Amino acid sequence: MSSKAFSVPKAELITIDRPGLRGVVFDSLILAKRSLMRVPRQPEWLFGATVQPIMFLLLFRYIFGGALIIAGGSQVNYIIVGVIVQGVVFGSFSTSIGLATDVKEGLVDRFRSLPMSRISVLLGRILADMALNIFVTTFTFAIALLIGFRPNGNIGEWLLSIGMILLLSFALAWIGAFIGLALKSIEAVNTIGFVWVFPVTFASTTFTEAATMPGWLQPWVKHQPFSLAVNSVRGWLTGYPNVGNDGWIAAAWLVLVCLIFAPLAVWAYEKRAAH
């Protein structure tokens, strides 16, 4: 075995120092690329990720849609923004599954034994999932336009909406990362990793207005960050309801989510053993 000559002699295997932020960016991009390389190779995954929001879109547009009463503005517009933003929440689930899989396959141990930036394993995964989220969201938008979605925001409002969706995607990915690393197995992630999504997306103004819900539930529904985020995107894109300060409050909440869950996810990553 050792008789074969190497084209690179041992002495030439010289590494480069990439201290601090440069290392973080470099390693994150390598790992984001790695995550994205699986997209063309596992087309069924992308198919699932795109079909799901479209099914929700059709479900709420044509089946439940008639039963949901919206006080002002277009009912179709109201619901479709909800479905689109909800898709971003579901996207965070792939961050959980992806990291739990890396743990199970021993890849997290290998990454941790390399002289690389540690947060990059999380950041790379999150960047890749955000890129996929953007793709899926854009696709959902296109379908939504076909079935009657009529946004009317100006350029500034569109940019604000895109910014809000990206911030939401980023913040929820940290929750997803924490769940994927903190739970003991992929099975656990599959079964309970999704539980938090329901009170967040359904006990909210995603599909109906707070006024239609029981009084005790309304304070939560009106003020929880996801409702505020959906409402501000809805207001910017379709003119109803009024955004007011909702956008800033939602952004503040989401930054807070990042500040809490990013350190938690890094902590779980550091603690995590391969099995």
Add this chain to the structure above:
Amino acid sequence: MTVGINGDEYAVVAQDLRKSFGNTQALDGVSLKIRSGTLLGLLGPNGAGKTTTVRILTTLMQPDSGSATVAGVDVLGDPGKVRSLIGLTGQYSAVDQVLTGRENLIMFGQLYRLPTSLAKRRADDLLDRFDLTDAATRVVSTYSGGMRRRLDLAASLLVAPPVLFLDEPTTGLDPRSRNGMWEVIEGLIEDGTTVLLTTQYLEEADRLADNIIVVDHGRVIAEGTANQLKTQIGGERLAITVPHGTDFALVEQTLRQIVGAGAEEEGGVQIDVDSGQVTVPFPDGAKALPEAIRQIDAAGIVLSDIALRRPSLDDVFLTLTGRSAEEVGNETGEKAA
């Protein structure tokens, strides 16, 4: 920064490592030294502390107390530097199943901070060396178990690290693939790499290890070369094989009479009903053999085979831990301990 051995006599030194998980004392004062360019075999039952030791030395885990240096660098003081000087191959093939073999190696090379062009050339070198060139552009999920392990090992050699940690690198491999891995590991030792190897296969330690350490319950219970350990646990073994249907109680009784009190030491009478093989410590060796055969014959026991042999590492393991390596290997539910 160049990667290389800095000329120390010992490439790995661990002093009194302790680590507990809840109420379990996984490591209870483990110390070890590995001379540069040699292979140390770390043996022990499941849960003895092998993997915990490896995880501490590879910076994946911090000990509660104790200290360690790898390639002259303090594991606790400068873990980042240690990571650039080691390779780790764990119990799982820690490679991305969806990427090709070549893509995996290039990615890990980049993460080891090799310039990309160098990472590519090094990846091709290693694929060639590990007979993976033909499979280089196939995704890893199509690889056989042996190919995955070879790729996994290649991934820990990207910067030709001076110190390599192999945690049960051949567990689950078929004999042919295992042999292939052994040749690769022998090649690395020839090249001057220092290796810490944990294994459940005593044959593996016997073949590869310059020195062996046996741990149990988080402590080092024996160390030395394979030969020293075999000598340490005493003299020869008498191994007889009897046909199917033999009364094993009678065999055991007869052997106890022959050997006397010595039969209770060093693992005692070992019976393997399936193969019909019975082994007993036989301190008096060849000169007592004719008398033993006479007594076995007088008891009416038919022999298929009889032999005197030196203790194997299996015997060492059994004597030291009270369990055979095979039993240990069959236990399930090992934690990262």
